[in-house]
Amino acid sequence: MNSWRTAIANSDETNIWIRGYSITDLMRKTTFTDLVFVLHQARLPTEKERRLMDAILIAVADHGAGAPSCATARLAASGNRESLSAAVAAGLLAVGTDHGGAGMACMEMIAAGIEDTRRDGVSVEAAAKKAVTEAATGKRLVPGFGHRVHTRDPRVEVLFDMAREAGLAGNGVAFVRALEAALHERGKAIPTNVDGALAAVLHDLGFAPSAGKFIFMIGRVAGLTAEVAEEYAREKPMRIRFDVDYDGVPPRPVE
């Protein structure tokens, strides 16, 4: 009843295997990025696949101390200096719907769109147009587009170029490109952001939509460790004081 079924890792007294690969073989012959691929797809990536994965993990690792995940980790460290993992975990908890979550949402939209093309025999462009129209009707944003800081996100073209140069740009990249065109056609010149590019490429690398978040987390945790290390090294505890504007009930008696 309490046993844990798993197909990930196995070990005996003198060996450990991950997805069937001996850990010592993995250590000697592969990279950490290979292992991330192995953990989620149960096979080693090709050289080209690995280089794309590296680019994605690098793209999302850090972006500035003001991002919610980084600021959350640093604030937790500001109050709690007894546990490095507590601060890093607090940073991860800021990752979700609105921060690091658009990749997964975009991957779900890609998967649904590609399924449309298969089932209904429509083109990628038509499926993308339909998805954009449905989002507009439901007053939902299309995930993976727009950024409040970057007018043109430097990471997007690099990811798309690398995918194309590697011959790995497939339906996912085509669909996200078609989404951008469909948005443009509706008068919304909103560029693809890093979440959208990551979603397109991860889809073409064969990942499930949840990887949109998981891969973001793996990359981001590297950045968070550096942010927490810097907070410990450079700042005093409890350094943060925010200006608070109180606009609630004025003083009143308890009675």
Added chain:
Amino acid sequence: MNSWRTAIANSDETNIWIRGYSITDLMRKTTFTDLVFVLHQARLPTEKERRLMDAILIAVADHGAGAPSCATARLAASGNRESLSAAVAAGLLAVGTDHGGAGMACMEMIAAGIEDTRRDGVSVEAAAKKAVTEAATGKRLVPGFGHRVHTRDPRVEVLFDMAREAGLAGNGVAFVRALEAALHERGKAIPTNVDGALAAVLHDLGFAPSAGKFIFMIGRVAGLTAEVAEEYAREKPMRIRFDVDYDGVPPRPVE
């Protein structure tokens, strides 16, 4: 091997007991604050003990949106709107050494000081003086004293007064008072803060030092839920942008 030994809660198909008390009896006849006492001390508090516990839990519940725990919870909610518990947990992770942790540290100092009085037959005043001298020698702050905002923390006198009025002020209160006097004597007029007052009273209520943190967490989580509810209700996701001053390595090539 996998069974969990516990002396806290027990249940069968139709009943649940906490520390031996039937949960339906507890629900009908006691308060949540009684239950907090039961969970940590395995007995119901007296009426006077309960009133002190209520005052302590109220004292630490919230204090303003700018405290690390509250700001951390709100920042996590700002990025991640998929899980209320993730935001509240992030806030709790800011509780530790420097925020909500001084109570536990002060309770450990009280416990050691009272042990001194027993073992060496010295007075509470002498033990407190020794503790303050040792802290000064080791260049450590005395936990439970000083506050960056309040010159005089409004919660401190109320807690001490309530303990005295209830006839529950014992060695813990005496020791913290003696610490304050010893600090004053060394030219440091640093008033007792809410952590010190909480520590004194929890000690006299029979709690172990770890309760200094646990009781803070129970009180604070109430405030955190309200902070997170307000963040959802009043703010858009990703609202926070911090000014970041970069002072690291200037641009350089990868080679």
Added chain:
Amino acid sequence: MNSWRTAIANSDETNIWIRGYSITDLMRKTTFTDLVFVLHQARLPTEKERRLMDAILIAVADHGAGAPSCATARLAASGNRESLSAAVAAGLLAVGTDHGGAGMACMEMIAAGIEDTRRDGVSVEAAAKKAVTEAATGKRLVPGFGHRVHTRDPRVEVLFDMAREAGLAGNGVAFVRALEAALHERGKAIPTNVDGALAAVLHDLGFAPSAGKFIFMIGRVAGLTAEVAEEYAREKPMRIRFDVDYDGVPPRPVE
């Protein structure tokens, strides 16, 4: 840009107010459960409202070391003994859709059902029947019903009885009772569980649906602190060993 707007807590150098009430007044004249109500509803509860709130908080505080939240907290403590808040926060992270989350889902169903009765002039019974039919059509469970351990949850009748005796059982209790009847009529004799009872009563006390999770968390964190304290006191670190059944790829070479 970085200021935090809030209507919860305010302070100056010598005072703190929660929802306009001076914290020293709250400490002297009210209970922690009153404060929970104040934090979420911006007014003090009546005596009868407070007693119901106490019963709810007690009902959800703990239930046995094997619940996901308690086991998660204890497992975290088993690996990480440097931070009490890390272990308690880990426990809170197990609270969500399937553990402590049905109350919120049920409150959303109640709110929608009561809105139906207002808009369409139908009876509570008709609205409940419609909700159960819709859930069955969509193959969704009705949240707040059924329990894997208790055939009859001892907390449910007590909560309903206390609400009725206090004259505080309103539309929420009526709707949940009607849901149970509608389920029974469809041949599903699934009793209301503690989440459903909590949802009914919190609705009638005027809380928003999110309180279904927030109030659960406040109660549960009290239990979690006791579970973590017991883990530290009674168990060695790293005590847990699960039996793991590996059924993945057999050993293979890296090539």
Added chain:
Amino acid sequence: MNSWRTAIANSDETNIWIRGYSITDLMRKTTFTDLVFVLHQARLPTEKERRLMDAILIAVADHGAGAPSCATARLAASGNRESLSAAVAAGLLAVGTDHGGAGMACMEMIAAGIEDTRRDGVSVEAAAKKAVTEAATGKRLVPGFGHRVHTRDPRVEVLFDMAREAGLAGNGVAFVRALEAALHERGKAIPTNVDGALAAVLHDLGFAPSAGKFIFMIGRVAGLTAEVAEEYAREKPMRIRFDVDYDGVPPRPVE
């Protein structure tokens, strides 16, 4: 007051730099493991350094579903299916003193020991012997030695061999080897475990002791994402039921 000083990441409207390197250069020319090194050491590693880093990150990524971090993440996912990051963060919270924390503790011991050799002109062997004697006197375990499952951890020799082959085994490896010999001399044939090997190699790669935990976390979060993905894919929510042995106060009345 609210600005965040940082030397890690910087960005403007069209560029992002990490430690001065343009993110697009990093994406095109380096690996994720390079970036981890850049984040913590502000320079790119050599090819040999990177291969050692890869081996370390692979070594700690996963080890079986029964480890506290993996089991904690899966348990949190069992109760809370609304947030992938909540489950992964819960797993990270199990990382600390007793799980994933020995590497940092061992790195602190190495740093102190190497400092001894510099200051007192003693040999690495003498410094290690002194450290082991002090630990024995204080009844403290030497961190980085011993494992409850593996009689001989397969990862240890590989890490040491790779460091030696790369010409990167320095004082850190020598000190840990000397600790093992000193333990053996005292009749304790406790082999170096993966934490000790990781500590030795990270020290020789120039990392600060805190990296013992940070690098572990980066590696482990990769494993945690796969564990959580598997929990979602293979198990029903709330699947876990532990056997609980209650040995507390027997039933008693509330009075």
